[in-house]
Amino acid sequence: MTPSVPFNPPAANLPGKPSVPEWVPPPVTQQKENFAELTSIDLSLLDSDDPAVVDRLVQQVKRAIREDGFLFLENYGVSLEQLHRQFALAQYMYSNISEEDKERLLFDPETGKWSGYKHPYGFKKQRGVPDGIEQFNWYNREWQNLDRIPKCLHPFMDEIEAFCNYLTNSVNRRLLTLFSRVLELPDDYLWNNVQSYGSPTGEGYFRHALFRPVQKQTEEASKGLRMHGHTDFGLTTLLFSVPISCLQIWGQDEQWYYVPYKPGALVINIGDTLEIVSGGHFKATRHRVFKPPVDQLQSERLSLVLFNSSVGDLRMAPAKESPLIQREGCVEDQGVYSEFKRRTSEGKLVPTNAQWREIQIATATDPTDTVHNRVGVHQVIINGKLMHQREYMGVKVVLPV
Numbered sequence: 001m002t003p004s005v006p007f008n009p010p011a012a013n014l015p016g017k018p019s020v021p022e023w024v025p026p027p028v029t030q031q032k033e034n035f036a037e038l039t040s041i042d043l044s045l046l047d048s049d050d051p052a053v054v055d056r057l058v059q060q061v062k063r064a065i066r067e068d069g070f071l072f073l074e075n076y077g078v079s080l081e082q083l084h085r086q087f088a089l090a091q092y093m094y095s096n097i098s099e100e101d102k103e104r105l106l107f108d109p110e111t112g113k114w115s116g117y118k119h120p121y122g123f124k125k126q127r128g129v130p131d132g133i134e135q136f137n138w139y140n141r142e143w144q145n146l147d148r149i150p151k152c153l154h155p156f157m158d159e160i161e162a163f164c165n166y167l168t169n170s171v172n173r174r175l176l177t178l179f180s181r182v183l184e185l186p187d188d189y190l191w192n193n194v195q196s197y198g199s200p201t202g203e204g205y206f207r208h209a210l211f212r213p214v215q216k217q218t219e220e221a222s223k224g225l226r227m228h229g230h231t232d233f234g235l236t237t238l239l240f241s242v243p244i245s246c247l248q249i250w251g252q253d254e255q256w257y258y259v260p261y262k263p264g265a266l267v268i269n270i271g272d273t274l275e276i277v278s279g280g281h282f283k284a285t286r287h288r289v290f291k292p293p294v295d296q297l298q299s300e301r302l303s304l305v306l307f308n309s310s311v312g313d314l315r316m317a318p319a320k321e322s323p324l325i326q327r328e329g330c331v332e333d334q335g336v337y338s339e340f341k342r343r344t345s346e347g348k349l350v351p352t353n354a355q356w357r358e359i360q361i362a363t364a365t366d367p368t369d370t371v372h373n374r375v376g377v378h379q380v381i382i383n384g385k386l387m388h389q390r391e392y393m394g395v396k397v398v399l400p401v
């Protein structure tokens with residue numbers, strides 16, 4: 001492995017760049033209950049000359065992805081100051097984006113992509129019930145055409161692009177090396193065979209999200225949910241740990257837990273593709289976005305996320321070459337993997353990666369949607385627990401609400 005180089009973005013004070021107010025992290029919650037304990041991985045240890053250190057790291061990752069499906073990543077090459085600059089740019093965008101750009105760059109989820117600007121009225125192009133969530137999503141077409149980016153961000157695209165390139169080509173690539181090693185495969189197995197790359201985000205996307213506090217009617221309709229319980233579609237999602245606690249993960253004891261704030265850390269979330277390729281040895285992280293503890297209910301929450309997608313034309317199956325899978329077999333009780341396996345054994349095709357992500361985006365529903373979010377429509381009760389149930393191209397997805 002070539003040793004990793006730290007992130008070195010273009011300067012913030014280059015000529016022509018307006019000054020951007022700092023991002024000041026809001027206060028953390030005083031609530032201590034209902035927080036998960038996550039393993040933290042020191043990515044810089046992958047560069048160690050001592051094979052025993054690297055081996056311990058791989059074992060630590062193996063345990064964490066089997067048991068939690070979520071991990072913190074630290075020492076991945078981006079400093080806290082560099083990270084706060086990226087949050088400052090997101091904050092600047094939401095203070096300066098024009099109404100004209102919001103209209104012109106409006107997203108159209110029916111295309112199967114979130115690409116562009118999401119208005120704070122639900123996850124359909126047509127405005128629905130207010131959900132207080134704004135997003136800007138960079139896909140390939142945004143990277144390729146400055147005209148697809150809010151004008152206020154034009155002077156800073158060098159920094160945003162450099163950040164995404166670093167996250168994709170350095171952080172995610174090293175992470176996939178670790179995961180390939182857990183599967184006892186060559187270092188670049190997942191990168192070369194499954195991960196899409198080429199533009200700063202390959203077939204995936206980068207997001208600036210802003211969650212504003214919601215009105216009473218919205219909170220009542222959604223029962224405090226901001227985003228349904230779900231798993232992400234691709235290989236990995238890199239989320240930045242933020243002070244406003246809304247992100248929750250589903251624990252082994254079948255309860256939701258908030259993800260704690262660890263300044264500067266990345267929260268790594270395993271997507272469906274990794275679950276399938278690993279034959280269920282990795283489990284796709286079940287997570288949701290919920291209202292924060294009471295002392296943060298009035299705070300705005302910025303969230304930066306990079307979604308790393310798999311190659312769209314592939315249909316996923318377990319990596320048969322993996323000595324781990326050859327030795328231990330597949331883990332059949334896993335969600336999406338077991339459904340893909342069932343379909344394959346019935347002689348049917350599973351969706352391609354692109355079909356899998358696009359159908360879910362195109363048909364996403366809102367937590368405020370009281371028509372669909374009922375038992376008998378998109379909800380079922382299983383063993384006394386309320387679950388959200390959908391079917392996409394013959395593949396059933398059952399997730400905790």
Ligand SMILES: O=C(O)CCC(=O)C(=O)O
Nearest residue numbers: 209232239247287289303
């Ligand atoms: O903002 C977050 O913390 C998580 C968002 C999320 O899970 C998603 O967009 O898939």
Ligand SMILES: [Fe+2]
Nearest residue numbers: 230231232287
């Ligand atoms: Fe997610």
